Amino acid sequence: MKYHRVLVEAIVFSLTEIFEKGRQADKVIEQVLKSNRKWGARDRGFIAENTYEIVRWWRMLDFVTGHLGNPSYLDFFAAWQLLKGNELPPWTEFAHIKPAAIRQAYEEAKKSRKIRESIPDWLDEIGAAELGTAWEDELHALNQTAPVVLRANTLKTTATELKEALASKEIFTEILSGLPDALKLKEKKNVFQTDYFQNGQFEVQDAGSQRIAPMLDVHPGMRVIDACAGAGGKTLHLAALMHNQGRLIAMDVEGWKLEELRRRARRNGVSNVETRVIEPKTIKRLRDTADRVLLDVPCSGLGVLRRNPDSKWKMKPNFLTQIRQTQYEILTNYSQMVKPGGKLVYATCSILPSESEDQVKRFLAEQGAKWQLLEEARTSPARDGFDGFYMACLTKPL
DSSP states (O other), X not given: OOOOHHHHHHHHHHHHHHHHSOOOHHHHHHHHHHTOTTOOHHHHHHHHHXXXXXXXXXXXXXXXXXXXSSOOHHHHHHHHHHHTTXXXXXXXXXXXXXXXXXXXXXXXXXXXXXXXXXXXXXXXXXXXXXXXXXXXXXXXXXTSOOOOEEEEOTTTOOHHHHHHXXXXXXXXXXXXXXXXXXXXXXXXXXXXXXXXXXXTSEEEOOTTGGGHHXXXXXXXXXXXXXXXXXXXXXXXXXXXXXXTOSEEXXXXXXXXXXXXXHHHHHHHTXXXXXXXXOXXXXXXXXXXXXXXXXXXXXXXXXXXXXXOTTHHHHOOHHHHHHHHHXXXXXXXXXXXXXXXXXXXXXXXXXXXXGGTHHHHHHXXXXXXXXXXXXXXXXXXXXXXXXXXXXXXXXXXXX
16 A cells, blocks of 8 residues: 555644643544545545554553564554555654564463453452453454444434435444434445535444433423433433433533534424533522433443443553542432432443442432332443443432
């Protein structure tokens, strides 16, 4: 393959921003791709894919380039190309790279899971402790490239209609069984440039995530609260399931996220959403008022590592301790908004039981007969091929 210096330099710049300035990988790549309008789809794909993959395999690449002394970002790029089976260009910057040494080091790397699967020691230990033998398969699956899944906005179209419309633009998809609104792309395409996205006929939403809103069992005319709404992916799904009827309150502690939600809601043709920034008295005022409450709580994000590979390098052990405490505080406090006879769904995008099943068990044990577990489910990257989500539906008896 032919390498262009400006594209490789863009990758090195992106890695510098991510690892030295601590910026989020997706934000960096978005900025870099906008910096040169002359780049075509292939150029943009080359930059984005290589940057994400080098971030994903950072520890392994650090190991296989270790013999170089103080390897540079360019050395990591070179090693990654060699491990993919590509030849390096005859640039002076690569003169010191010995392909045989890289490949030999990679054989050594395979002997250690934490190096082979490129994960920090402490995360590997926690994963093994909580998941046992299943950790190996889940970790491996979390290092694969995530599929692109769309959710047809049923306020405007159906999955079948959307599938046909996208095919007319040579964007081919397949319908996923068990998820009536989901379409998986057969190959990656920039779907955001299509009129169908601009007109709000679909959102990009992982198949695992699409299982959460239906579990809440919403109906038109209900009063529903999405209490950790963020930018609103699940809020929009709830609005569609409610047929735009009833009252849907989307709340978050970050006002800028709710602004993004309002923008997306306009595009989706959603008119029953009201946004509120969470303040000290917000929960108290809404006590016993909601038919349904969704708590998609902050978490480690270990279930979505495929999409955010930089998070495993930025996360610290004390963060997990803190986030578990935050999760439980949200569950105990925000659940008070559910009225008797109502339902609550507690969800995380984590594969760790300590953030998921264990939190629900503790809550039920402490609440006694005030709450009952109706169902719980989990999506597994290793088993299902989608992101790792946990979801539990609880009810507050009359």
